[in-house]
Amino acid sequence: MAEDLVLDTAIRDWVLIPLSVVMVLIGILRHFVSKLMRSSQVPDAKIGSEFTFRSFRARRFYFSNEENGLLHVPKGQAPNPQAQMFSDPNMAMDMMKKNLSMIIPQTLTFAWVNFFFSGFVAAKIPFPLTQRFRSMLQNGIDLSTVDVSYVSSRSWYFLNLFGLRGLFSLILGEDNATDDTQRMMQMSGFGFDPTKSLGAEKDSLDIVQHDWALPKFEQRAEAVLRKVLS
16 A cells, blocks of 8 residues: 655755756756857848849849749758758757757756755645556655655656746747757757748848948048048
8 A cells, every 4th residue: 555655844945946946947048048059140131232232132032032042942842851951060050059958957957956856755746646657756766655646856857847848938938949849859850840940041031131332432442542632
């Protein structure tokens, strides 16, 4: 018969709550660090000043025209994301940065939890569960007489790791960098939409304004000559 335990309130105050707060703060920090590590930048509204307007328009048409533009992907003909990642060094570098921002915090946090909070019974689920959930909810506790509804501190870490997606979506928005499940799918080539990524690049190129810099150079040269001759 499974034994009922009386959980100390100190475990709630010094294990359960701190662990949950730290997991939320680490997720928010990972989101902003991932945004800083991204190589994609907001395009300059006046980019292309080295070309004439005719040359700039030809190059933009080469990339963004709806028939055979380089950034236009017809429906049903999306390229292979893995092949595109290996052919684009920037995409491969972004993927490596995202993986590092996922692996390093998880490794350090798991080592912290395993060192300070290993062996604690941190919480109890308010409904009965079958024996199949014992290995998932009581990781780090080797006691078969404890009821399955009790959760160890190590299992509480994993529940927070994969169960805070809804909270991060409310705080950081739907497109946040803390979704480890989606990131693992992207690592294997699933869940990545290259058409959406190329469409965003095409939209960014369409809003770029041309500002030819050569007339300004002529005005600056004329102003410098006038100062020298005067």
